[in-house]
Amino acid sequence: MDFQAPNTLAEQIANFMAERIMTGQIRPGERIQEAKLAGELNVSRASVKEALYTLERWHLVDITPRKGAAATQLDAEHAAELYDVYMHLLLMLVARLCERWQEKHREPMLAAVAHVVELAKQPSANITAVVEASFGVMDACCEVVGNPYLTEALSNFKPAVSRAYYLSADRYRQGLKHTGQFFTQLPAAVLSRDSHAAQGLIREFAEHQQALIQQALTGKP
Numbered sequence: 001m002d003f004q005a006p007n008t009l010a011e012q013i014a015n016f017m018a019e020r021i022m023t024g025q026i027r028p029g030e031r032i033q034e035a036k037l038a039g040e041l042n043v044s045r046a047s048v049k050e051a052l053y054t055l056e057r058w059h060l061v062d063i064t065p066r067k068g069a070a071a072t073q074l075d076a077e078h079a080a081e082l083y084d085v086y087m088h089l090l091l092m093l094v095a096r097l098c099e100r101w102q103e104k105h106r107e108p109m110l111a112a113v114a115h116v117v118e119l120a121k122q123p124s125a126n127i128t129a130v131v132e133a134s135f136g137v138m139d140a141c142c143e144v145v146g147n148p149y150l151t152e153a154l155s156n157f158k159p160a161v162s163r164a165y166y167l168s169a170d171r172y173r174q175g176l177k178h179t180g181q182f183f184t185q186l187p188a189a190v191l192s193r194d195s196h197a198a199q200g201l202i203r204e205f206a207e208h209q210q211a212l213i214q215q216a217l218t219g220k221p
Helices: 009-022 034-041 045-057 076-100 103-120 127-145 148-167 169-174 176-191 195-218
Strands: 061-064 068-071
Touching: 009 034, 009 045, 009 148, 034 045, 045 061, 045 068, 076 127, 076 148, 076 176, 076 195, 103 127, 103 176, 127 148, 127 169, 127 176, 148 169, 148 195, 169 176, 169 195, 176 195
Parallel strands: none
Antiparallel strands: 061 068
């Protein structure tokens, strides 16, 4: 990705840096120097500082007083903690979804789910595309639920979760059949307003994904 100065400069800097962190160009724990980055991108330090606060909100950067910013750690322990919180947000989302969906929401939700299932079953599935389509389902559910605080919290987790998937892409690819099965089963539980069943599917799927990522980060079979 080549950097291009946009209208919303700080946000674009954040997106540019997020990609570098997610793809491993900036390693976990590596310091990010404001002055150096501002010079590299030919932008002000104030814009860089604002971008770093955005990256901190996205769980990609830790900012420590008097020490500055560094890419967040991503080992098996940190991945477990990340996914634990993310899973509980998803459990809350699907519980509210079972309560609040209306008939007008049926087709858009099913279309978003069908897109993931189609991508996941392709022989040479594009992991990035599958993950983005999965987030598309989450976004569609957030729109139905209509809780701005929950939507913001889940949105802020997207970059960190994407980073975990990117760094464990080969292991995640092995679990695509499981991903397809999950998205095939979930709509029936939601449309029947069976919150218990829907939450059970979410929990099992999230724990399975967490295990895949931890295995990839530890190198265990």
